[in-house]
Amino acid sequence: MAKRKTSAAKAQRRPRKEIDRNFFFGDVFIKTGVALAVVVAMIAAYTPMTVRSALTDGMYDYLAVMIGFGAAALACFLFGRHLRREATHWDFD
Numbered sequence: 001m002a003k004r005k006t007s008a009a010k011a012q013r014r015p016r017k018e019i020d021r022n023f024f025f026g027d028v029f030i031k032t033g034v035a036l037a038v039v040v041a042m043i044a045a046y047t048p049m050t051v052r053s054a055l056t057d058g059m060y061d062y063l064a065v066m067i068g069f070g071a072a073a074l075a076c077f078l079f080g081r082h083l084r085r086e087a088t089h090w091d092f093d
């Protein structure tokens with residue numbers, strides 16, 4: 001007896017509005033993350049101290065703000081990349 005093979009899963013296309021929305025907001029989040037990273041880098045370059053001197057001087061609030069904005073930049077960038085991937089790839093890729 002011949003074995004039946006199951007047919008390959010068909011790609012489910014998402015609605016065009018969802019694809020456009022994911023692409024647009026992915027682009028917005030990527031640009032926001034990059035802009036935040038540039039601002040953090042500019043502030044770090046402008047301040048006349050290093051991380052070690054900030055720690056010895058007890059400037060924990062400065063370090064917390066810089067780390068917070070750096071984390072927000074990374075989160076925005078990665079979430080934007082996720083949305084762009086969702087918009088440009090098929091479900092079974």
